[in-house]
């Protein structure tokens with residue numbers, strides 16, 4: 001799978017994704033990542049990318065005649081083009097799973113007050129938000145979406161089952177994990193995990209998962225009814 005990210009701040013996106021599991025996935029050829037500076041399509045000597053809003057108001061708006069060629073430079077016949085906006089559809093594990101089936105994702109990071117609405121109307125397949133809060137731009141959203149999607153691709157995570165067991169894939173939060181030491185500052189590891197009884201361990205983990213979901217995310221618990 002290939003990701004192309006269009007941004008005014010390429011360093012914000014490049015750096016973090018070259019590390020850890022996703023960085024290794026790129027090096028191993030499990031995914032490809034391109035990060036592109038929208039300003040290379042800016043207008044005139046100053047490479048202008050934004051302008052004042054028609055109708056007045058504060059802030060600047062990113063121009064459609066800049067984003068159009070920026071998108072055209074990376075778009076392929078099989079591309080899925082996503083624009084990040086606080087007003088987009090909420091990103092979740094299910095959306096990550098859908099994205100992970102696609103051959104090519106183009107991710108556009110908005111900035112300033114917003115993006116000319118004609119980009120959303122004519123040039124993108126969907127708009128996505130990573131949560132109900134307003135960020136200064138779409139770069140953090142792009143990092144979240146690339147990370148959550150890329151880790152689902154074959155061979156990106158070392159242990160193939162770890163992507164399946166965890167929170168959200170099953171509609172419940174993940175059970176708690178423990179490792180050595182067995183006791184630390186008087187805080188013991190639950191006995192059942194040391195019992196060697198796999199049936200009991202499985203049952204305990206399922207219970208813990210349901211208890212945590214009910215306590216922390218009752219909205220998820222209701223969805224699973």
Ligand code: ADE
Nearest residue numbers: 084085086129130135141
């Ligand atoms: N741009 C600004 N806020 C955002 C959000 N919550 N999600 C995606 N893109 C954004």
